[in-house]
Amino acid sequence: MSxxxxxxxxxxxFDFVDIAVSNLKSKILKSDDNCNDCDCDCDCxxxxxxxxxxxxxxxxxxxCDCDCDCxxxxx
Amino acid sequence: xxxxxxxxxxxISWLTLNRECNMRCKWCYGCSSGYDTKKSMxxxxxxxxxxxxxxxEIKKINLIGGEPTMHPNFFDIIxxxxxxxxxxxxxxxxxxxxxxxxxxxxxxxxxxFPSISIKSDSKESYISDTGVNCWDRIVGLIKKLLKSNxxxxxxxxxxxxxxxxxxxxxxxxxxxxxxNVGLSFCYSCPGNVMIYDVKQYVKDIETQLKMVDQLSIKxxxxxTLPVCLWDKEFIDNLRKRKIISTVCQLQQKSGLIxxxxxxxxxxxxxxxxxxxxxxxxxxxxxxxxxxxxDKIMNVYKDLLxxxxxxxxxxxxxxxxxxxxxxxxxxxxxxxxx
Numbered sequence: 001m002s003x004x005x006x007x008x009x010x011x012x013x014f015d016f017v018d019i020a021v022s023n024l025k026s027k028i029l030k031s032d033d034n035c036n037d038c039d040c041d042c043d044c045x046x047x048x049x050x051x052x053x054x055x056x057x058x059x060x061x062x063x064c065d066c067d068c069d070c071x072x073x074x075x
Numbered sequence: 076x077x078x079x080x081x082x083x084x085x086x087i088s089w090l091t092l093n094r095e096c097n098m099r100c101k102w103c104y105g106c107s108s109g110y111d112t113k114k115s116m117x118x119x120x121x122x123x124x125x126x127x128x129x130x131x132e133i134k135k136i137n138l139i140g141g142e143p144t145m146h147p148n149f150f151d152i153i154x155x156x157x158x159x160x161x162x163x164x165x166x167x168x169x170x171x172x173x174x175x176x177x178x179x180x181x182x183x184x185x186x187x188f189p190s191i192s193i194k195s196d197s198k199e200s201y202i203s204d205t206g207v208n209c210w211d212r213i214v215g216l217i218k219k220l221l222k223s224n225x226x227x228x229x230x231x232x233x234x235x236x237x238x239x240x241x242x243x244x245x246x247x248x249x250x251x252x253x254x255n256v257g258l259s260f261c262y263s264c265p266g267n268v269m270i271y272d273v274k275q276y277v278k279d280i281e282t283q284l285k286m287v288d289q290l291s292i293k294x295x296x297x298x299t300l301p302v303c304l305w306d307k308e309f310i311d312n313l314r315k316r317k318i319i320s321t322v323c324q325l326q327q328k329s330g331l332i333x334x335x336x337x338x339x340x341x342x343x344x345x346x347x348x349x350x351x352x353x354x355x356x357x358x359x360x361x362x363x364x365x366x367x368x369d370k371i372m373n374v375y376k377d378l379l380x381x382x383x384x385x386x387x388x389x390x391x392x393x394x395x396x397x398x399x400x401x402x403x404x405x406x407x408x409x410x411x412x
Binding site: 001002003004005006007009010011012013014015021 | 322326327341345347348349350374377378380381382383384386387393394395396397400403404406
């Protein structure tokens with residue numbers, strides 16, 4: 001089906017405003033306060049899964065390339 | 076601010092490996108596909124997608140379905156992505172991972188990260204919500220993952236039906252040993268309206284999350300309803316704690332979603348409305364040109380129309396964009412404000 005079959009049934013009819021939307025909140029939430037070395041700067045809300053040298057952003061919508069030099073944290 | 080377009084190194088990709096699934100979740104956006112077992116991406120097509128993703132310098136793909144772990148070439152696809160140095164988030168209900176052999180095969184793949192979509196919080200509700208009696212097995216899987224050194228995530232979808240037990244659910248997750256859960260709102264999609272009383276839903280979430288905040292388990296929550304519907308103090312609190320996310324790949328024009336037949340979708344739920352057909356492109360160059368064409372950009376302009384003139388003067392416009400476009404198939408903003 002054409003995408004316009006979907007569009008034409010929408011109640012959102014006000015004109016498009018050409019803006020670049022961005023996430024309301026940016027920095028990765030650190031999973032533990034003991035992790036101080038994570039310098040991930042991705043524009044994402046997901047937590048930084050601080051494992052030594054194995055930081056990865058778990059947000060499926062994030063396009064970051066986290067390269068955390070984290071020392072991990074104590075349980 | 077200039078509107079971003081599809082560009083190298085910008086964006087994230089989804090590969091829809093299949094439509095078949097070993098559960099039948101009430102809120103599933105894929106329900107109208109009939110979970111057709113014939114709709115399955117071939118291995119050759121999956122490699123083509125990964126080649127394109129690699130050429131576009133996108134470094135992460137989400138493997139989705141249906142249930143992607145059921146795909147016959149599931150591990151071959153992950154291994155091919157590894158050759159291209161691409162990591163794979165596996166969006167899964169976890170049922171296949173209960174099998175020890177399968178689980179160990181996933182552990183061997185350092186570029187694969189399971190994101191377990193936990194459907195409910197008890198045996199009875201798993202049966203009611205998914206049709207499968209598997210709560211004990213999912214609990215066993217989570218405990219196994221926690222003991223392993225595999226990075227993984229857990230997510231939970233909040234619908235009108237389960238919102239009032241959100242605190243109880245998160246407490247159960249905490250007791251399982253989970254430290255953080257990704258929360259999201261249920262999608263309403265063509266044929267399946269799952270948030271039918273928005274005002275009540277908003278009130279219930281605000282109430283429940285205030286209770287969840289008394290627990291030690293942490294969460295981050297992705298908002299798809301317009302920001303203006305929420306109590307400002309509530310939003311500011313989530314913002315201060317850095318646990319709220321808004322806008323989606325469609326609004327940011329950053330997502331590259333391949334359907335099982337390689338048609339391109341604007342949104343995972345809109346699989347009946349592809350914007351580019353598979354036969355229209357061959358490689359990253361022709362696809363990028365198409366995605367940046369006036370024709371496709373005009374589709375996005377029409378999709379992203381605002382629900383109200385009030386949006387244009389809203390302080391949250393750039394961070395909300397009027398909310399998820401799916402919402403405006405079933406609701407009118409005037410009824411809500």
